[in-house]
Amino acid sequence: MALIRILLLEDSPLDDELARARLIKGGLEFVMQRVETRDEFVAELETDSYDLILADYSLPSFDGLAALEIVRERWSQIPFIFVSGGLGEEIAIESLKQGATDYVLKQRLDRLVLAVTRAIAETQERSERRRAEIALRESEERHRLILESVEDYAIITLNLDGLVSSWNKGAERVLGYQELEILGRPGAMIFTPEDTRNGTPERELSRATTQGRSEDERWHVRKGGERFWGRGTVRPLLDESGSLRGFVKVMHDMTERKRAEEALREADRRKDDFLAMLAHELRNPLSAINNAIQLARRSGRPEHLEWAKDVIGQQVRHLARLIDDLLDVSRMTRGKFQLQCKRHDLTPIIQSAIEAARPMIESRRHKLTVSNSTELATVEADATRLEQILVNLLTNAAKYTQEGGHIALIVEPAESELAITIRDDGVGIAAEMLPHVFEPFFQVEQTIDRSQGGLGIGLTLARTLAEMHGGTLIASSSGMGQGSEFRLLLPRVDATIPEVENAVCPDPPPGRTAPRVLVVDDNVDSARGMENLLTIVGYDVRIAYDGQAALEAAQAHQPEVVLLDIGLPGMDGFEVASRIRRDQRLRDALLIAVTGYGQAEDRRRSFEAGFDHHFIKPIDFDALLALLELPESAIESSPSPQNR
Incomplete structure (x- = not known):
């Protein structure tokens, strides 16, 4: 047991010595301060910290019950033991009712060690229990605040019967039910009817019980019947003894990602179909042309030559139409298509x-x-x-x-x-x-x-x-x-109104233009590769391989976006960026640093030189496209994915 700090309220020095001797004999380590008056008693409690109070019941100017009342009002956590020679049974019982921890008769000081030890132990136990309760309440409050503040994730707890026992704000947003609507109802309500019939909700809880967690992605149902694609994890909840007391399910609405993946797969499928059709469409006329050529080579008959000429002409026109259609689509996509009206x-x-x-x-x-x-x-x-x-x-x-x-x-x-x-x-x-x-x-x-x-x-x-x-x-x-x-x-045009000279067709709906991009990189393969990638998605691209050529190309091309390698020979990318920023005609261009260096100091130098974004090699092309395709206002205010 640790050192015990004791405050003794006693007017008899002899009784003080007897109490000390008994505690020493009992093997206790302690320090004890004796006081006799009310003022001394209160002063000690206010200026020092004590683990235990021993008090005589009757003193000349101050009695034990008055001392007990003071302690109960201000220092109730300190155990209080009466040590008195004239304490009758009725008074002893009354003192316990008033809040005393114990009492010991001076004629029976052999009980003092036991009383002190027990009082200290009980106090420590109460303190630990109180700390645990406070910690538990704080933990529960933290968890409650966390659960309520998480709105992107549905967090649901279920009891052992699979009934909903809690339902956070995220669950309300994702699934549509208010907490009071769903509490006490089966968690299986959020599953599709076919999954419910197949026993999926029960298997999910069983797997969480046996394996410690259960993860899956599947269709779920909101209030009102709307389906959504949810990814969720179920974990078991255990009590203090390790026994299962319920489950917690955390789920996120992944519908948009699911649709995007399906759209991507559909786009890939269509691309494959298109390539197959393109091969088919090119082979068919080529086959006809080849047959016509073979016939013309092997036969000199005029009717055969005339037929071969007609076939070749017809098939060449067909190929030309195919190519024209493809070029038209490409021009329209890049905003390069114009009508002559x-x-x-x-x-x-x-x-x-x-x-x-x-x-x-x-x-x-x-x-x-x-x-x-x-x-x-x-x-x-x-x-x-x-x-x-x-x-x-x-x-x-x-x-x-x-x-x-x-x-x-x-x-x-x-x-x-x-x-x-x-x-x-x-x-x-x-x-x-x-x-x-x-x-x-x-x-x-x-x-x-x-x-x-x-x-x-x-x-x-x-x-x-x-x-x-x-x-x-x-x-x-x-x-x-x-x-x-x-x-x-x-x-429809009113033919009675004279035609306006150089009339033009109505403006088409706003579409995508072809932004001008300047790629600056001394690595020829890297520059050409980026040029090809940007060109096939509709950008108008120029290339420069050094700083001086970059400045000349920027003057001539007036790019809206400059992808600028930092490590250029001679004039580096920082200097090129600074000069571009000083040019009034180019100061609004979006400057993107491209470098193998990504430390904080490198980024700082980029921004000081006038760069808007800092990309680390190798560039994530999807991230670059996502940046370039943002609205202008968003580009000005948003960091690039690699610029963090």
Whole structure:
């Protein structure tokens, strides 16, 4: 036992000596201070710290009960033992009721050691219990505050029966139920009906019990029935003895990530399909050309040579159309596509489109009907591109209609617009596919007739061109086997109003431009690689291999973004950045440092030189694209992913 500090309230020095002797004999280590009066008693308690109070019951100017009352009011944690020679049984009982810890008769001092030891032990036990209770309350409060403040994660506790016992703010946000709605109800409510029937909730708790945790990703259900993709972990909750008392489930809504992954997989699938279709589309005309060449080599008959010439010409034109379509998509993506608009009568454009599509229509023995209820319909358009829209729509109808089908082309007024409708009785489009028909490389797989060819970009081009003319293109279908309808709406021009010289088409909807980027790197392979990567995603890129060339290229090219290697020969990247910042025409360019050094001092030097962001080699290209594609205001205020 540690050293005990004792305050003795006693007017008899002899009794003081007897008490000390008894405690020493009992093996206790202590220091004891004796006082006789009330003032001395209070002064000691106020100025020093004591573990125990021993008090005579009766003193000349101060009695033990008064001392006990003082202690009980201000120092109740200190144990108080009466040591008296004249303490009767009734008084002893009353003193215990008033808060005394124990009493010892002076005639029985042999009990003093036991009383002191027990009082100290009980006090220590109470103190430890009180500290534990305080720590527990503080811990519970911390956990409560943490649980309530976490809103991105659903944190749910379940009892042994799988019923909800707590439900944080994050659970309310993710799952939709308020805490009072869900407490006491089965946690299985958040699982899909099929998972509930299969026993998934029970297996999750069982696995957590046997393995210490259970993790999974699956569809869950919010209040109201909406499904979401959740990733969760379940752990067992144990009591002080290690026995299972419940479970805690922490879950995060991963729906957006799930959809992004599915979209990425779908994009990869379409890319693969497109490459397969492109190979198919290139091989077919090449095969026909090869056969024609072989025939021309082996036969000198005029009819064979004429046939070979026609085939080669036809197939070369087909290849040229494929390449033109691909180039058109690329130009539109990079904002490099322009229309040459003039005022035109619509009828000749429609007739030209019909003639261009006629070989496809007749080869599949379709019947085409044309209805034009407008007279001298006039449009402000690029005639070649408007014809391209109509040819794409007509050939699309011919391709996806069984042989011997019907195609209708209808021209009619629609308020301030002209409506051109192309309708077929072909394979149709499923309702779930309609929102995707204008996406690049999209084809309804179950209806594809590969022998008809196509890259899946015709409708994409048609709608984009329609929008560039200030119009719209709408697809509709009653479903598979019910045919399709594409309705092109174009602004109508009043032919009585004189044409404005150098008229232009209506501005297309805002689209992506091609930002100018300057890549500066003395490593030729690295610079060329970055140029190719940025070019294929739509940027206009220039390269420089040293500081002086970078400044000259910046003056000529006026880049919006400069990717600048720090370790250039001669003039380093810091100096180049400083000079660019001093040029009034270039001061708004986004400067991105590219370096193998990433310490705090390196970053500081970059920012002092005028760089906006600091990327460490090798560059994470996805992170770079994410930065470049941010809105301008966000780029100015957001650090790059590698600039932290």
